[in-house]
Amino acid sequence: MNQSLWNTVDDYFSEVLHLNDPALEHARDRAREAGLPPHEVAPNQGRLLQIFAQMVGARRILEIGTLGGYSTIWLARALPPSGRLVSLERNAAYADVARTNLAAAGLAACTDIIVGDARDILQQWAASDAEPFDMIFLDADKADNPQYLELALRLARDGTIIVGDNIIRGGRIADREATDQPDVLGACRFLKTLGHDLRLTSTAIQTVGIKGWDGFSLARVSR
Ligand code: DHB
Numbered sequence: 001m002n003q004s005l006w007n008t009v010d011d012y013f014s015e016v017l018h019l020n021d022p023a024l025e026h027a028r029d030r031a032r033e034a035g036l037p038p039h040e041v042a043p044n045q046g047r048l049l050q051i052f053a054q055m056v057g058a059r060r061i062l063e064i065g066t067l068g069g070y071s072t073i074w075l076a077r078a079l080p081p082s083g084r085l086v087s088l089e090r091n092a093a094y095a096d097v098a099r100t101n102l103a104a105a106g107l108a109a110c111t112d113i114i115v116g117d118a119r120d121i122l123q124q125w126a127a128s129d130a131e132p133f134d135m136i137f138l139d140a141d142k143a144d145n146p147q148y149l150e151l152a153l154r155l156a157r158d159g160t161i162i163v164g165d166n167i168i169r170g171g172r173i174a175d176r177e178a179t180d181q182p183d184v185l186g187a188c189r190f191l192k193t194l195g196h197d198l199r200l201t202s203t204a205i206q207t208v209g210i211k212g213w214d215g216f217s218l219a220r221v222s223r
């Protein structure tokens with residue numbers, strides 16, 4: 001582990017690849033001032049999410065877990081002119097910060113931040129045959145990931161990609177003794193479904209950087 005070296009390299013990537021800009025820095029700073037946990041994606045991961053969305057030509061993006069809207073900005077920037085991003089957030093105060101940040105980034109018109117329990121909201125949409133999403137970013141409470149995934153699949157089409165953030169849990173993901181911990185249990189069940197559901201082509205990647213030892217899963221839905 002060498003966190004300070006990882007920080008230096010991530011900062012270098014941000015500089016050489018121009019991964020920061022005033023809207024993103026503003027969003028991150030407002031989130032800090034408002035006391036939100038420092039859980040937004042790293043700039044290089046934000047760009048990765050943007051590229052994934054562009055690669056699949058995403059016109060409808062779903063985010064579960066808005067926090068201060070930092071990843072929301074990256075994803076919304078990938079949308080074509082008629083595209084829409086819906087982001088679900090349980091905490092109304094976080095959603096307010098995110099709405100302000102998206103407005104400051106010029107992205108208020110193409111984004112909807114909805115406050116509520118994502119399970120209830122997704123259940124309603126799934127039951128009402130809502131239009132499917134092209135990309136789904138799962139970044140809320142890890143304990144609830146299995147249910148989010150099950151509902152996300154009901155709102156997916158052939159070719160939808162599903163990204164799951166923070167699946168490493170400090171390495172506890174592979175610790176068979178740690179399965180009494182809700183986040184580890186949620187992440188494990190989530191990965192198990194990614195592995196056994198025949199509709200999904202899935203992988204998982206470990207990363208190091210300003211978020212420490214972290215990682216994400218990527219799955220493609222086929223129908
Ligand atoms: C945690 C959650 C996140 O979404 C993240 O990016 C990092 C950490 C957490 O709950 O610990």
Ligand code: MG
Pocket residue numbers: 039040041139165166
């Ligand atoms: Mg996260």
